[in-house]
Structure formats: C-alpha cells, structure tokens
Amino acid sequence: MTSNEPVLPRVRPEIAALPPYRQGRQADDAGFKLSSNENPFEPLPGVIEAVHRAATFNRYPDATASRLRAALGERYGVEPEGVHVGAGSVALLAQFIQAVAGPGDEVLYAWRSFEAYPGLVLVAGATSVQVPLRPDSGHDLDAMAAAVTDRTRCILVCSPNNPTGPIVTAAEFEAFVARVPADVLILLDEAYAEFVTDPDAVDGLAARVFEAHPNVVVLRTFSKAYGLAGLRVGYAIGHPRVLDAARSTAIPLSVTATAEVAALASLAHEAELRARVEEIIARRDALAAALREIGWDVPEAQGNFVWLPTHDLEGVARAFDDAGIVVRAFPDGLRISIGEHESVEKVLGIARSVVPSLS
Ligand code: PMP
Numbered sequence: 328m329t330s331n332e333p334v335l336p337r338v339r340p341e342i343a344a345l346p347p348y349r350q351g352r353q354a355d356d357a358g359f360k361l362s363s364n365e366n367p368f369e370p371l372p373g374v375i376e377a378v379h380r381a382a383t384f385n386r387y388p389d390a391t392a393s394r395l396r397a398a399l400g401e402r403y404g405v406e407p408e409g410v411h412v413g414a415g416s417v418a419l420l421a422q423f424i425q426a427v428a429g430p431g432d433e434v435l436y437a438w439r440s441f442e443a444y445p446g447l448v449l450v451a452g453a454t455s456v457q458v459p460l461r462p463d464s465g466h467d468l469d470a471m472a473a474a475v476t477d478r479t480r481c482i483l484v485c486s487p488n489n490p491t492g493p494i495v496t497a498a499e500f501e502a503f504v505a506r507v508p509a510d511v512l513i514l515l516d517e518a519y520a521e522f523v524t525d526p527d528a529v530d531g532l533a534a535r536v537f538e539a540h541p542n543v544v545v546l547r548t549f550s551k552a553y554g555l556a557g558l559r560v561g562y563a564i565g566h567p568r569v570l571d572a573a574r575s576t577a578i579p580l581s582v583t584a585t586a587e588v589a590a591l592a593s594l595a596h597e598a599e600l601r602a603r604v605e606e607i608i609a610r611r612d613a614l615a616a617a618l619r620e621i622g623w624d625v626p627e628a629q630g631n632f633v634w635l636p637t638h639d640l641e642g643v644a645r646a647f648d649d650a651g652i653v654v655r656a657f658p659d660g661l662r663i664s665i666g667e668h669e670s671v672e673k674v675l676g677i678a679r680s681v682v683p684s685l686s
Pocket residue numbers: 363364414415416417418441485489516518547548549550556559560561
C-alpha cells in the first residue's frame with residue numbers, strides 16, 4: 328500500500344487536539360484593532376533611542392536580565408533575587424505551571440479568564456479545574472477555596488480579570504490565601520495592574536503579600552501599560568526560592584537584550600507613560616459609562632478593555648466587523664480593548680445600533 332501522505336512524527340494526542348493560540352486579525356487602514364488589549368500609543372522616543380543606542384545583535388543577552396532585575400528590585404523594595412524576568416508574563420505562567428504541576432496534578436482558576444491558561448496547563452500534562460465566575464463576572468474566591476483538593480498544585484488568580492474586567496479586592500485575596508495550603512503555589516496575575524483605579528483592589532506588590540505568604544508570586548508585564556507587547560518582557564516578584572523553580576524550567580536566553588533595554592528605558596520614562604495610562608483609563612471609564620447608559624450590562628472595567636456580555640454573539644460581532652473594528656469574540660460576550668481616541672466614539676456608535684439584540 329502506498330500513500331502520498333508522509334509519515335509524521337507522533338504528537339501527544341492531547342497536544343494534537345489543542346487549538347493553536349489565536350490572535351485578532353489586523354485591522355484595515357480605516358479600522359481599529361481592539362482585540363488584543365494592546366496599548367494604542369507608539370513607544371516613547373526616549374525608549375526607541377535607548378534601544379538604538381544599546382543594540383548589539385551578535386552577542387547573547389544577559390541570561391538573568393540582571394540590570395532589569397536590579398531596577399525592578401529597587402523600585403519595589405525587594406532583592407534582585409526576588410525578581411525573575413521572562414519573555415512576556417505568559418512565559419512566566421508556563422514556567423511556574425510546569426515547575427509545580429504535572430500529570431495527576433490540578434491547576435485551579437476562575438473561568439472565564441485569560442484564554443491561555445487551559446493550554447498552558449494541558450501542555451504541562453496537568454488537569455485544569457475551572458471555577459465559574461460570580462454573576463458580576465468577578466472571581467468567586469469562596470468557591471475556588473472550596474475546590475482545592477490534595478491534588479491542587481497551583482492556583483491562578485487574575486486581577487483585573489481578562490476578559491471580563493473586575494478586580495479581586497485586597498481583603499478577598501488575603502482571606503483566600505489564608506484558606507489555601509501553604510505548599511500550593513498562587514500566581515497572582517496582575518497583567519493590567521497599572522490601569523486599576525478601584526482603591527479596594529489587591530495590589531500584590533504594594534501589599535508585599537509574598538513576604539507573609541511565600542507561596543504567592545505576583546506577575547506583571549511591560550506589554551500593556553508600558554506598550555512593549557511586541558518585545559515580550561514580563562516579570563515575577565516573590566520569594567527567591569520559589570522563583571528558582573521557574574528559573575529551572577525557563578528556556579534559556581529567551582529575554583532579548585533589546586527587550587531588557589526597552590524595559591529599563593520605560594522605567595526611566597515612567598511619568599510620561601503614566602500620563603498615557605491615565606488617558607486610557609479616562610477613555611475606558613467614559614466608554615463603560617456610556618455603554619451602561621444605553622443598556623449594556625458592562626461589568627466593572629478595571630483593565631484596558633471592556634466586556635460586553637451578549638447572547639447574540641454573531642449579530643453583535645458582525646456589526647463590529649462590518650465597521651472595521653476588530654474585537655475579540657468569546658462564546659458569551661465580546662471584549663473590546665481601549666484603543667485610539669477616535670475608536671471610542673466608533674465603538675459606542677456600533678454598540679448603540681445593536682442595543683435591541685441585547686437580551
Ligand atoms: N496575563 C493576562 C491576564 C493577560 O491578559 C495577558 C495578555 N493578554 C498575559 C498575562 C500575557 O501577557 P504578556 O505575555 O504579553 O506579558
């Protein structure tokens with residue numbers, strides 16, 4: 328028997344069944360790409376200059392990003408060993424999950440939440456345990472604490488929650504951590520922390536939760552507020568020995584020298600970047616308020632995006648698509664990133680036109 332089909336290497340069946348990570352398509356010239364929670368602002372000139380000045384492409388980067396770790400350590404009042412840098416916080420999530428959870432182990436998280444979580448758990452060979460969000464689209468930490476078993480090795484807490492928007496409060500998080508066994512790793516994913524305005528929100532770095540609870544690691548990123556999504560740089564802050572586990576599973580040298588320099592320059596230009604974040608926050612609050620006014624049930628929006636729950640997903644998604652606005656569709660709603668100033672009115676106009684299909 329002959330076949331033209333080549334014999335291909337065998338792939339683990341669970342990996343073969345895994346859909347590849349999907350990314351929003353690019354918008355056309357007249358449209359807006361509001362599907363990946365990116366920062367609409369170009370990098371600051373000072374950041375681009377620093378990258379040009381420091382560019383060396385023939386040498387490997389510093390494997391531990393020591394200058395960036397030192398700068399972040401100083402900023403947050405921790406030793407450089409208490410900081411670990413990765414090629415985006417999604418790489419850090421993968422490193423920690425692989426370090427603590429394998430076949431037979433459970434990784435617990437709220438659902439719906441960041442869509443990369445299930446795939447990362449599956450690649451590690453572990454089992455996802457998903458706990459539904461509360462009706463207000465926030466984490467149900469009581470239910471999550473109750474779902475911990477003796478096989479739970481890792482818990483992911485996402486605040487603000489992507490894609491729905493609400494934060495976890497500091498009091499809720501503290502009470503939750505107290506209920507979780509000390510040998511279970513809790514990853515507090517704060518990818519959108521810089522956009523938070525709710526004073527009750529958990530801030531793992533300000534509260535230094537990892538000092539009293541070494542099983543808590545805080546994850547942050549330069550992709551969102553700092554606008555460096557294309558360069559891939561994120562960081563974890565926690566107990567140095569807990570971070571060592573992620574250092575062991577990291578792909579060596581994956582944080583480039585360019586990314587490190589750009590992140591350092593961004594920290595040096597914090598005030599200018601903060602002004603842009605304030606601008607995005609103002610657009611978010613205005614959009615969320617206007618959407619609620621016309622009847623959309625938008626939950627608390629504390630990231631750089633708003634969540635539109637809808638039962639008429641196809642109709643609403645098509646209306647955005649037809650207008651050249653690329654948004655992210657999920658089975659139970661749409662997530663719209665806060666983008667360019669002009670995009671806000673355009674989003675509102677479309678949302679207004681499809682209000683009747685809400686219920
Ligand atoms: N965590 C959350 C909650 C996210 O939404 C994202 C990006 N969408 C990430 C982590 C990963 O971001 P990055 O790898 O760009 O740092």
